[in-house]
Amino acid sequence: MTTMTQKEGLAMVANGADEERGMRVLTGVLLILTPIAFNVFFTLLSVTFGYPDILREPTGYVLRRFDAGSSSLVAIWYGFMLTAVLFVPLAVLVHKVLARRDTPYMATATAFGVLGGVVQFLGLIRWPILVPYLAETYLDPASSAATRESIAVVFQAFNQYAGVGVGENLGYLFTGLWTLLVALAMFGSALPFRRWLALLGVVSAVGILLGMLEPAGFEPAANIVVVGYILWSIWLALFGIFLLLPRSRRPRAPQANPTVEEA
Numbered sequence: 001m002t003t004m005t006q007k008e009g010l011a012m013v014a015n016g017a018d019e020e021r022g023m024r025v026l027t028g029v030l031l032i033l034t035p036i037a038f039n040v041f042f043t044l045l046s047v048t049f050g051y052p053d054i055l056r057e058p059t060g061y062v063l064r065r066f067d068a069g070s071s072s073l074v075a076i077w078y079g080f081m082l083t084a085v086l087f088v089p090l091a092v093l094v095h096k097v098l099a100r101r102d103t104p105y106m107a108t109a110t111a112f113g114v115l116g117g118v119v120q121f122l123g124l125i126r127w128p129i130l131v132p133y134l135a136e137t138y139l140d141p142a143s144s145a146a147t148r149e150s151i152a153v154v155f156q157a158f159n160q161y162a163g164v165g166v167g168e169n170l171g172y173l174f175t176g177l178w179t180l181l182v183a184l185a186m187f188g189s190a191l192p193f194r195r196w197l198a199l200l201g202v203v204s205a206v207g208i209l210l211g212m213l214e215p216a217g218f219e220p221a222a223n224i225v226v227v228g229y230i231l232w233s234i235w236l237a238l239f240g241i242f243l244l245l246p247r248s249r250r251p252r253a254p255q256a257n258p259t260v261e262e263a
Helices: 006-049 059-098 106-124 131-139 145-187 195-216 221-244
Strands: 002-004 260-262
Touching: 006 059, 006 221, 059 106, 059 131, 059 145, 106 145, 131 145, 145 195, 145 221, 195 221
Parallel strands: none
Antiparallel strands: 002 260
């Protein structure tokens, strides 16, 4: 029979508290950095490349603008793509912070979050990997008219499939569902989240999910999803700030027994 003294028990509790605090700090920092990085790279693409409005222009114009951006534009696309990759560990860390017995749906939420990061990565990877080759070949003086037409077809096909279908619509679906379930988990959390923060998450999730209706002809969806992502970025950053606040968890009642015995 082994006996754990009160001092040893308190030390184990303290170590567990330190690990829990470290997990919250790591999660909070990533929650703040992810939307900042996303919006920085999105703004850079908007300023240097006219994204996303440029996608409504003819293929030749888009590829010329892309080629003119040279390696610096490719680097920006790599950075923007990596913000989608960040969402995978972010979803896992949020699960570790929020999961509890009365939120069994957090496992499903985490799966949605990971899938959201993966599909957005798959939708964006064409820009730094495929489009440079298409632009170079399209602008090659030796390329025939038939070659340029073929490149235009490939470019538009990838935009519709990888961009609109995978990156946008599936990205909206999984990101929106993850946000909605995480916001619901906030309501009963021991962490001091305010009710308005959870509601902000719900509103941003609805805005993102409505973006899926744009291909169906619901034109306001294009503007609604932009507002949804702005609110989502604010929500993520505030989520992270709340996790970094000192004493961000209500104190638990002390144990009644000073020793624990194990057979």
